[in-house]
Amino acid sequence: MSSIRLIVSDLDGTLLSEDNRLNDSVIDAVRRFRASGGLFTIATGRFGPSARPIVDRLDIDIPYILCNGCVIADRDKIWEMAQLTLEEIAPFLREADQAGVTVLLFGEDGIRTLRSTPETAYFEQREGLPCVPLNPGDEAWTERPVQKVVLIGDMSQIRPLWDRCRSGYAREYAAVQSEDHFFEIIPARQSKGEALKKLMAHLGVAPSEVMSIGNQLNDLEMIEEAGIGVAVANSHDELIRHASYVCRNGYGEGVVEAMERFAAIGAGSKGGNTYVD
Template sequence: MRKIRLVVSDLDGTLLDESHRLSDELMDRVRTYTKQGGLFTIATGRNWYATKRIVEQTSIHVPVILCNGAVLADPSTIYYESGLATDVMADLLIEAGNSGIAVLLFEHNNVFGFGSEQGINRFCDKEKVNCEVIPARKDELLRIKALKAVLVGPYELSLSLWHRHRMDVSGQNGFIRSEEDFFEIVKKGENKGKTMLKLAERLGIPKEEILAIGNHMNDKEMLTEAGIGAAVSNSYPELLNYADFVCEHGWDKGVIETMDRFCRIC
């Protein structure tokens, strides 16, 4: 069996259970793996502010991948950061907010938002974070050093606004669908898989010895770049096309299943 030295797991819908918590069973499995010499980390759409609690609970000792690949960081250092071209998309964001969509903007340690109060509250409840509500004005947007933006609302409406404002033509930003109604915008070319390989190079681990686990389309590049890419059973159907292994179980139990199957240090 192929030796797996690094496990990289998505967070929401994968590592966390259906109540968005870390189960004791999962934590025991991760601790066992790391005591054997394996390395474990997470790759998430969240920023550091929304992730640091999870890092502390899991006692992760290697950098984590944040903002869908725009950031690689640990508690003391940002190793890689790729900012969003906010100026070219300010009009899109303002129109989205005025159209009943919640608009969230992420710095490393802050979250800002405007638009749908219901959407903002749903997002903040899910990720256990606070959001500073700001006016939907261009000068307010330009003062934020955004690493990513999320539109929370009907996906087709977000997509139509994206095309209307010719974002695909500008070539500076790209988007990822991370949940049914989450339209996530990052700098073009950034993704979890690309930053996962940056981390592996830093750790001296070949991609063949990486196990990546995810559940949605923002995990696609991560699964395809890893030596083994696994999709938990609650995955978005299209993601299954990119997985080497599809779990019988979902959420955290799928992570446990995958680690039990593939994680052998010796």
């Protein structure tokens, strides 16, 4: 019998396919694990409205982790939420915007952007949510609390700019790379790993009973907190170096592989792809 009671999976690049679909084989594996008494949830960089269709499709009935650990919620309420104020980092965001980097601000009331770009159009298509442009002359956006900031662009451009600016900040911030071209700024001391520790305590689950699965650097602390930390085949090299198991398969099929290997759910049906609406 498997000792794994809780499985926590990242979404983009992990549970979802390369074209951001939720495969039938993944849905089936989650169903079989839950039918055996297991607990399944997600830990994602997405915010609530973007993650909700997947939560509903998988019928997740325990809390899940959003915004790279800044939010813990279930389908009825927010359990915890850390927010970010923008006054101090607003000059950095303006400089990044002027350098051609796409800046997205995520709040409870939706997504704002400093300007519309091809990246915002791609993001809107992928997430199915609008990115509302701000008025560049309106300073009010710097006073609005947000859950996170996402910069989309070349990491070789974004990281040096952030490293140069952050040394002068009075406040602390956490920054993580969540995808190849996504750089996220969140409140200090927030991470998927920290949120997972809170979730384990709430559910009464020991680290040895947890399997975490991811593909990017924002998943690193989460896989290190779990008894089994899994990297799917398409993972960042640094995550692979820290994983206790590296899948032969990538994306959702890697998740199914890890579940069948460590959660003792057996081989299931191999259904086709399905869209997340």
